Amino acid sequence: MLEKDTQQQQQRRSELVRAARAKSATARYYLAGYCDSTRCDVRDVLVMAKNHLESIGELHCPACGRRLLSGAHSFGVRGVETAEQYDAITHQRARDDVANQLVNERLRREQGDSPLILKQASEIKSGVTLDELQAMFRDRDQSDTHA
Numbered sequence: 113m114l115e116k117d118t119q120q121q122q123q124r125r126s127e128l129v130r131a132a133r134a135k136s137a138t139a140r141y142y143l144a145g146y147c148d149s150t151r152c153d154v155r156d157v158l159v160m161a162k163n164h165l166e167s168i169g170e171l172h173c174p175a176c177g178r179r180l181l182s183g184a185h186s187f188g189v190r191g192v193e194t195a196e197q198y199d200a201i202t203h204q205r206a207r208d209d210v211a212n213q214l215v216n217e218r219l220r221r222e223q224g225d226s227p228l229i230l231k232q233a234s235e236i237k238s239g240v241t242l243d244e245l246q247a248m249f250r251d252r253d254q255s256d257t258h259a
């Protein structure tokens with residue numbers, strides 16, 4: 113059986129979509145939700161929507177049909193994001209991925225050919241800026257020339 117959004121939930125989502133559409137200069141925005149059914153393997157669902165009509169109602173799981181709850185952690189999308197916000201999220205994730213690869217490379221150099229790389233929690237990179245990334249590459253290149 114499909115659960116229906118309450119009127120309050122529909123209103124809240126409509127407000128978020130309207131705000132995203134109004135803020136976004138581009139012709140797309142993103143909606144995300146997750147399926148919390150224990151009988152379904154789908155976790156997060158990300159929808160890129162056209163900025164044309166106001167036709168999107170509630171989102172349902174593509175596998176089990178249950179109403180999706182708002183937000184999709186694995187995509188970094190809280191519920192509704194403008195195209196610009198979504199692009200910023202994906203760019204940040206890309207910088208963080210590269211920064212964490214550089215940390216892993218350094219740890220591999222320092223710890224040798226161990227199958228298990230020991231990493232401190234403080235060495236997990238998040239929210240890395242382009243300047244910080246550039247500095248990390250500079251450090252790596254300097255350690256390469258000293259090796």
Ligand SMILES: [Zn+2]
Pocket residue numbers: 147148149152153154173174175176177178
């Ligand atoms: Zn589902």
